[in-house]
Amino acid sequence: MNMEHIADSVFQLVARIPKGKVTSYKDLALGAGTHARVIGRILHTNVDPKKYPCHRVVHSDGSLAGGYVFGGPSKQQQRLEDEGVVFTSKHKITKDYFFHF
DNA sequence: TGTGTGACGATCG
DNA sequence: GCGATCGCCACAC
Numbered sequence A: 001m002n003m004e005h006i007a008d009s010v011f012q013l014v015a016r017i018p019k020g021k022v023t024s025y026k027d028l029a030l031g032a033g034t035h036a037r038v039i040g041r042i043l044h045t046n047v048d049p050k051k052y053p054c055h056r057v058v059h060s061d062g063s064l065a066g067g068y069v070f071g072g073p074s075k076q077q078q079r080l081e082d083e084g085v086v087f088t089s090k091h092k093i094t095k096d097y098f099f100h101f
Numbered sequence B: 001t002g003t004g005t006g007a008c009g010a011t012c013g
Numbered sequence C: 001g002c003g004a005t006c007g008c009c010a011c012a013c
Helices: A003-016 A025-032 A036-045 A073-082
Strands: A087-089
Touching: A003 A025, A003 A036, A025 A036, A073 A087
Parallel strands: none
Antiparallel strands: none
16 A cells, blocks of 8 residues: 555546546545545646546636646646536636546 | 645634 | 635655
8 A cells, every 4th residue: 555556546536537527636535545635746746648637636626726737727727628617717617527436 | 764845625714 | 705724645855
């Protein structure tokens, strides 16, 4: 039960997120068996936007992370909108798009 | 080994 | 509703 297993679990869960849906750091943390802060650390350490849709990971309240390194939150929002996610406010979505494992 | 920091969450004012 | 503070775990120095 090391951090590699945790990271692998996180990426597996991220890959399981269906198109047009998002998930929160908390859900990933509960699914991977770690804390929400670790999720952000793992995603920031393993930068693979082509393999893992890290743009589908948002805060528990539905707001974007803001630390999206692949073009900023605007890019992340645009990508989510392209997948069918509608933003109610600036960089904020409804919990209806939250995908629970 | 110990301290500080961070893609966060929840609570308090 | 928003800003500030504490708590959380893993990692860098």
